[in-house]
Amino acid sequence: MRKSQKIYSNYHLFKIPYIYVDSLDKLETMSSGFVCFDELWTQIDARTTSTKRNKIVGDILLKSRKRELTIVFTAQLLDLLDKRVRKIQDFTAYPILNRTETLTKVLVFRTGYPREDSLMKSFYFKTPLIFDCFDTHEEISMELESNEEAKIIFQESKDDPPKFFDTYEQCSDYALKYWEKNINKFAPLIL
Helix, strand or coil, X not given: CCCCCEEEECCCECCCCEEECCEHHHHHHCCCEEEEECCHHHCCEHHHCCCHHHHHHHHHXXXXXXXXXXXXXXXXXXXXXXXXXXXXXXEEEEEEECCCCCEEEXXXXXXXXXXXXXXXXXXXXXXXXXXXXXXXXXXXXXXXXXXXXXXXXXXXXXXXXXXXECCXXXXXXXXXXXHHHHHHHHHHHCC
């Protein structure tokens, strides 16, 4: 059985095991996993490249390959990101919701500079299951430092209390059992 990759996130996820990253100093502890950053541009703004905040985030992005991290982030405007980040991007995914927000078309471009000639592929997915895995209204606020240990969390929904675990493996096992128990409930939502 293949060991599941750790998921790190600076926002709360539902139905997915993850390690909550509430401060920038926790970025230094991440390795071998999948990293989700919402509103990355608020942490690494091209207009303020000399700040400690930018240095920390920039360093972890530049070290991501050596640390075996896959980093996925959202940004309202790519132009707000430091050009170093855009240069090391493998691809840019540009989502387009339909009018009723039930289906998303995703255009995938090579690198951090999307242009018509760099379009690699497109794909579609149904949005209800994805929208059920996070709260789009959550506001992200990351401190520079935190005295707390990173929390390993599984939470069914924003209305349910989070469950905390001592190890990522325990959390991942719990999530697997949750999905095995509930797969029939979610099957119609999958393309």
